[in-house]
Amino acid sequence: MTATLTPYSGVEPDAAWRDEVRRLVEQRDAVLLAHNYQLPEIQDIADFTGDSLALSRIAAESSASTIVFCGVHFMAETAKILSPGKTVLIPDERAGCSLADSITAADLREWKAQHPNAVVVSYVNTTAEVKAETDICCTSSNAVDVVASIPADKEVLFCPDQFLGAHVKRVTGRDNIHIWAGECHVHAAINGPELAERASQDPSADLFVHPECGCATSALYLAGEGIVPSEKVKILSTGDMVKEAKATNARSVLVATEIGMLHQLRKAAPEIDFRAVNDRASCRYMKMITPAALLRSLRENKDEVHVDPETAARARASVQRMIEIGQPGGGE
Template structure:
């Protein structure tokens, strides 16, 4: 156990703009060095957490970075399935999450038992699971995918094989629309935050900002509306981009637009503004904030480093099966990002 330092524990109000101060940052870095820890932060985390992290990005990209790191401890600032994925890819490392209660409505929308029942209905189908799933669900999966490579993963499956795609219905609908694949069955799960970014809100924002580009995550309930706006000419097709979080950063760096409307969790705005400070990035829905992501506070990160909590464990057999599903995705050659 690492002893508590004399530096007083910082207090912050938890708001997106809160910064806990230099003393907190120095103490986090000191404790991370003593633990031999690498700190990872998802793009949807509070800005202070993103800025203190050694690496910020999407969940799979971060887990792969952690697996290649010399660090003996991974502190994953994200939601629980992300820390599980890091443990799956780094089974011999210690993985900590600053608050083990940080769940995910999308990952919780299907259980391993439900997946086994679904597989029994389609015994010859190939199971494709989004990385936003629990370790137990990954263990029942043939091949994983991310939002940036879901189309490539499903396209790699022989056309005569049925596909069970889970758990996100909006990402699944996007893949089925792109590929025109009729033998693809999609689970009716959703991220409550992305589902709440609806077509009516997107249309209103696009009409009020006619020169803006649209960056839309395929998990969003408004993805179909975005394509409709492009198809009807209401928004020029080249201004509508369906992108993963990693894809949004790439597009931001390449964009010549003066303003961009962003349809995803609002934490993403921090990284986009850092990547392209000359662009005015605005959320399609200002209330699209994930309460689970925001459970990782500066105080809890400091506590995790001081006390070594909360450690994430994954059954070795489940981890091995889940790791195989991730590896099959990587072997396709389009590993992409996490979300």
Template sequence: MAATATWERTDAGYTGVQADADWAREIRALADERDAVLLAHNYQLPEIQDVADHTGDSLALSRIAASSSASTIVFCGVHFMAETAKILGPDKTVLIPDERAGCSLADSITAEQLRAWKAEHPGAVVVSYVNTTADVKAETDICCTSSNAVDVVRSIPADREVLFCPDQFLGAHVKRETGRDNLHVWAGECHVHAGINGPELAERAAANPDADLFIHPECGCATSALYLAGEGTVAAERVKILSTGDMLTAARDTGARSVLVATEVGMLHQLRKAAPEIDFRAVNDRASCRYMKMITPAALLRCLREGADEVHVPSDVADRARASVERMIAIGKPGGGE
């Protein structure tokens, strides 16, 4: 039973707790005691998603955190997401069940590197994906999400240079859509999305000719998907480049009976709940983020019992980072988080 459960700290996360009915009851009781709202990202383990108050992408969840009447936010996701919640809700206590849950994409650029890049391009407008640290957001002019990155860049005068970071695949998508020659893209990537490759997608699409393709723009296969459509290998209307939030909308609207999904495998749980009549399958079954999966049942139980791990963002950094997020929200479609 969860009431007597103990956990063990390992390099892969906290272990030793079974996500059974007793665990779920204790989680909900502890959340009530702490006046906490539980937020779970779409890439979390299914049992974490199911016990949460809200499930979604990072920016949508951060907005919920900021507007919630709860005094404590428990963010089941990776560290930059909990930071964003703290930035948008500075007066709230923000906890992440395991502070070691990082992000390869957020780690692919530092504030120091961004300052050096800006020095090479004086006067350029910095557009940063929300999948960045608070320190990087503080050096950013306008943040963006995967669903509004094109709108954000289009809002910038055509004669201004743009520095886009940190995801090279999302940056390539934006450059392709806007046609801007003065858009410079940082060579960062999410190790999970980068590993979903073109040949793999082509093979799966050929074996499932009637399936829709839901492709996250962070994926290394996004360009390949558009190529397949351009060559007529896959019907163009079946190829959809979508954020995680937009995938859920598309799942409810599609007429397809099967969908191949190119993103982290945790997304399949929400898609299958949204449209249980559709056969959703991963393009790459191994596309699992080890950082997302560090938020285990044991980690969440520890978090709520002990009030660990609290996320802090220095007020000066938070103020500057908040301004870059607010500028994004003021431009076009606010979009989903990733």
């Protein structure tokens, strides 16, 4: 993926647009899903908003024959994997993911050959082909539980996010876990000094930190050193951030994740002052799902997502193994 992709444009998200989108959703017997990082107007018109895996499971349980997934490509693939008999559309198939792109199926096969007895744990933020080469998937909210379920004497290959992998290694204390050096370009750019500066400016604030962030280790350091009270540092998936927003007694919260998350948090708890640790942390791929792209998708049946049936079956097995360990919570 490149930074030169031009999103579909020219459509205002006004009342006429909203009416047309909802009419077409009903006409197509569709369920409209939006990830937490989508544009606010896309989140607001969706039937369901949340994490990608949670949304895919909702879609699989829906009676709708068509799934319109407003997110990035691997998310729509996961919906297709879990709903092979349904039509899955993504409003712009060019919406990729720097994290998913950081490992290919060929990369993983080569890594597995170097560690033939290892168990492969892959984050759901991966392509269908990588999931098909995986023993068990994980989400950011259950990665620790998934790795802990693997016998202690078994090597673990964890991919692709190095920051989530470091978090899992820190919590489990496991020394036989090998971590792929991938990252989400948005989360990696939210750094420790930035977090420390914002926390010092608002010492009473809770810190909601996504484990993909480059600042997750710094957040735990601040807590360990007593700079920030440990109970104020919350390492959370996006789905768990919404739950915590409804439960916290804090009057202000600093949020370290993609800025689209602020919209859902403010809706969940409007009395709290939610602010981004880095207000430039915007994913250009997530923002490719524009009002124009969504309208095009519904009018023209674009862009349909296909996954090879054999690949989908193998990938589905790795997701099912994760679900059998326990409730996977949110997707990422």
